[in-house]
Amino acid sequence: MLSSQSAVLIRATLPAVGGAIGEITPLFYRRLFAAHPELLRDLFNRGNQATGTQQQALAGSIAAFATMLVEHPEQRPDAMLSRIAHKHASLGIRREQYPIVQEHLFAAIVEVLGAAVTPEVAAAWDEVYWLMANALIALEDRLRTQAEATAGPATGAQAAAGHWRSWRVIGRQQETAEVVSFLVRPVDGGPLPTVRPGQYVSVQVELPDGARQIRQYSLSGQSDEALRFTVKREAGTPGPAGEVSAFLHRHAQVDSELRLSPPFGDVHLDEAGEGPVLLVSAGIGCTPMIGMLGHLAATGSTRKVITAHADRTEQSHAFRSELAQLTEKLAAAEAHVWYEQPADPDWPAERTGLIDLTALELPAGTTAYLCGPLPFLRAARSQLLTAGLPASAIHYEVFGPDLWLATTV
Template sequence: MLSEQSIPVVRATLPAVGAALGEITPRFYARMFAAHPELLRDLFNRGNQANGEQQQALAGSIAAFATLLVERPEARPDAMLARIAHKHAALGVTAAQYKIVHEHLFAAIVEVLGDAVTPEVAAAWDEVYWLMANALIALEAGLYRDAGRPDGDVWQRMEITGRTEETADTVSFRLRPAGGGPAGTFRPGQYVSVQVELPDGARQIRQYSLSAAPGADDWRITVKRVHGAGPDGEVSTWLHRNARVGDVLTVSAPFGDLVLPEGDGPLLLASAGIGITPMLAILDGLAADDAKRPVAVVHADRSPADHAHAAEQRDRVAACAAADLSVWYEENAADTGANSGTIDVGTLDVRPGTTVFLCGPLPFMRAVRGGLLRRGVPAEAIHYEVFGPDLWLGQE
């Protein structure tokens, strides 16, 4: 909770700080990477730095957190920060790194706002920062504890035991611990980080959903090659070109908060493109548990040829006692039994008490979420997973 003396200061300066965050965050990252180039090389996603998405996500999270502190001082921020904490844990972020961020973020704030940063203003925003940082540190410590790992020590060597070309741009990998024994357990819907060493020596990290339920001796991830809409994805391209059976990858413990709630209430699993991957694990888990809860499964894709794991998705839906599937293709839907075009939210089976899971490109999730809200689905019942920086935080 923000102190009484800081609340009016943050409230008064929030518009100015919020308006300047678009300038502050690039300066912050430039300063930090100049002082600690290893962070850009080995921890931060260089692609998201280049396209500005990481800067946007940081600005949105700071503004959202500060707004929560002044508008709802009695609220606990854990729910808002949980997704960030899971992302950080999957990267092995430690408490010491928050001190580095603090140093360079506040230097950037002073650079941009100048004399407006009085001692009173600096103290109030310092309090905002450490409230957010300490909340994340506590959440991440709990995640490391639950995973049975020392703080930040999330990595293990895993051997590729299977590789399957799912579509022209999508490949799945089966992974087992390189030292032998079965892969550990996880909750359906979670993801792992994969770290690869690129030709220039950088060790870049990307996160991939576990696309089959726990219980087998191995894990499966499904990787879509990023290309055609900007710079090619560094890690996805490397994995497609180089990763073969017998190779060993550096993989994190599983994390992620898009997991099934307890109970037997109805579900709506809506995905698009590679967003199908966490939904497959959830469906797989439901089928394995012989769950009787109603499940409406909806998937959108460009075409049948782009629909990864299509046959498996149909099989998993058929294996669930009360599940149904509707598929939408933008192209070549004729003779497939699928709908043509984009998802019509008005046609979806949304029962009272439905819990919604969304995963896919942001425009897709925004459109579906907006349609569901208009249909009266409560905002708190709609959960989502973002592949990459969470540009939704602060915009919901």
Template sequence: MLSEQSAATVRATLPAVGAAIGEISERFYAGLFAAHPDLLRDLFNRGNQAAGTQRQALAGSIAAFATHLVEHPEDRPDAMLTRIAHKHASLGIAPEQYEVVREHLFAAIADVLGEAVTPEVAAAWDEVYWLMANALIAIERRLYEESGFGEGGERGDAWREWEVVERVQETADVVSFRLRPLDDAPVRDFRAGQYVSVRTRLADGARQIRQYSLCGTPGSDVRRISVKRVSGGATTPEGEVSNHLHAHVEVGSVLELSEPYGDLVLDDVQSAPLLLASAGIGVTPIVAMLAHLAATGHGTPVTIVHADRSPADHALRTDHETYAAKLPDASVHLWYEREAPEYARTGLADLTDVPVAPGTRAYLCGPLPFMRAVRAQLIEKGVAPADVHYEVFGPDLWLARA
């Protein structure tokens, strides 16, 4: 891990770097996209760049990794690295791109911190960067190998064409697409909770990429995704890909999909009580998990928690209820902000009166405020922090919170 000399330097400079990491990440992306405009056009999410959320996520991950190295020199934060690597693999990131990132990141650090970046400081932070980058490259190589791309886990061709065979309007803002591959090659199975990247060409010629959870049943050659239209607001731009898919993708349309990735999966849960909590479109990976549990005859207690604006906004509601009913020991707890029926509660999700069995493993997906609140309540109820797993749609800002 980090050498003793570098650890001392990083520890001494971490406050200064941490205080400036937001400005560093902003200048990094500006320099990167000026030199490589194709990366913004065809790889990075332009909406997240405009909103600034990708800069926050980058700053949070770098600060968290460096802090972990100096506070826990005997190990590395594999959970964080694995989450990032799955996202990178779904985008088709190649090892050589890490050198490009390093070039512009260190230029930004030198630009912001100036004379404070001595050769010793630069060498220490270079060591931090390559520890993180090489760990990610190794994990991504393994993921590519498992996906069947190239020899020795090289990236190969990360994209495959799939045809839309069914379109279903789930709610006013959510549409589901069922897709089959255009070729006759085998379809690799996915694990409940995983996602695929979808690459689509927009009107200006850009090929933008977004991730969508697979909400069908594992074991099928058909992929099913549900897309929520992102309307935008005062501080967030309209979702250009989600709106394009809603407006232009019909039965017969062809989309490019990656292989399945994502680390929010059900591992070794045969004997553990489960709690599956979702809000809004976060229901999609949870529905896939419920489908898997129902298909495999899962018998331990399963607590299902969901929060939404109203029953009409509850996407995949029928699937949610149908799979829950197939489980022998399931309890369902619903909250709607308005128009709540008698079997649900009005307002935001509150687990105060929800029984949570000892040894419960929890899986969360939804907006960050929802997941943070649920996680805090679960820990208060005795759930081990290591047993609370989550999925964030978009940049992972969990580590970037104040």
């Protein structure tokens, strides 16, 4: 909880800091990378830095956290903190990096706001920073401990590798022209980590310029001996926006070795639940959903399962056949697909165009999981709220920096 003295100062200066945060965060990153270029090379997503989405996400999370502290001091934005902590844990971020961030962030604040940042104001914002940082550090430590416990005992090369573990590609499947799935097995022969359906792994690759860039990819399935993750080749190639996906598409062949993190992600199937499940996706957002659906089928679930997917065409729809096969295996499942421009002349008109979740009959007690582009998520969530689903029953995953959650906590 924020001290009463700091709360007064934060409330008074929040409009000024919030109004300048769009100027502060780019300056912060420039200062940080000038002092520590290895962080941009080997940790931060160069694509998100190039587009500015990481700056927007950081700005939104800081402002949202500070606002919560002064307006709702009895609460904590756990959803936002959990999402950030899972991402940090998957990247291998450590507690000793937080003071580095603090140093350059506060230098940027002082440079932008100047004399308005008195020693008292600086101390109040320092308190906000460390409340947020310490909460994240505790969550990340807990997540890493859980990941280590579920991966089994580490020995030899696996123990020496620490966070990153070497995996061998034992299968490669071209799902569509732009989407490839990789089946991977640990090189060390050790056990697979425990996976919650819907989670992702970080994949670290060494690019031609020597940078070790990291991206997160959803786990789209698993067997007793291997995990499957799926990669869409991103637009913007060549360039930082799609450099890792393009590298994997070109170079990750059968028998290649890749470095993966343990599975993380706060949006995953509640396996203990017994109520109806709604899986909603658009485009490559189908990857965590097919993972959830595959788990439900593999475990012989009798839950009511409704899948709703939106795509451009039949050809761009990854896992189209697998969706039908898994739906057939489940005792009480149905799948609904919308195509914006279907090639099939007999494709039903009511499933042409944008997805319409209000057309579905949703049983009482339905829990919804959503994944897709941010505009799609906003529209889908709005439709589900209109249909009567409570906000607490709607969970979503967005690929890349979450520009929505920080503004809605």
